[in-house]
Amino acid sequence: MYAMTIPAKGELAWSEVPDPVPAEGEAVIRIAATAVNRADLLQVAGVYPPPPGAPPYPGLECSGVVERGAGPWQPGDEVCALLGGGGYAELVAVDAAHVLPVPGGVDLVTAGGLPEVACTVWSNLTMVAGLRAGETVLIHGGGSGVGTFAIQYAKALGARVVATARAAKHERLRELGADECLDYTSDDFTDVGADVILDIIGAAYLERNVRALATGGRLVVIGLQGGTKAELNLGALLAKRASVTATALRSRPAAEKAAIVAGVRRDMWPLLASGAIRPVVDRTLPLAEAAAAQRIVSANEHVGKVLLVN
Known part of the structure; x- marks a missing residue:
């Protein structure tokens, strides 16, 4: 098969590589589409290696057709899957418990951009933060893949949604359900009074995020685009009886990922089938143009x- 390898730091090359050899309990999927995630950019830059046992190629999700079955999956099934790596390829072997059916109302290619964002959003807003109807959630990076999905899911849960993004993206985010949009280059978000904050920035926003929390608020950090180290005012956190959690999806044990995938299928797939959540695709490019696609994501x-198709 062919896959997008990393011959040197910062480079991508379409190379012939061995076909995947599935372990017990793994299905083999012929990939129709994958998507660009910021973790892919970090992997290509040499700072985010795949977890042990994962394919060395970038790509944290895919859609396609099962070639070799495992678990409930049979050859010919149209599926999508959460991956530890390997989405930038023609074939991938994946734990059958990390595979999902293509949800109703979604085509096979579009489904290639669902598993990573759906699992990220569900694991953080539902499993970690316990977002409830009537609460206010502040979503940083509202125009991202995670952001656009999180806005819709939070709205479906009955939350009030505040999103940060460049002003040019605000109209689109309001169409997705955001009640309020703030321009992160100029607007102050510290008076939002958020019960939950989903943050992709990290250190640069930590102090302001704590100020933005309501009493009993939950700050969940899922990205470090603004750095890794900052001073945390424990007094401010204590006064609000608030919490700060940092999570990652890729490094979770297989059993935890399986539980997340099951929660996504139970809670989110019906919302996709009903149209309450609509996948947001900015553009689709051939997998051979992965480097160009990554530049688009890097430039925000x-x-x-941004999808990549075989």
């Missing part, structure tokens, strides 16, 4: 997902 020029 997109709204939603």
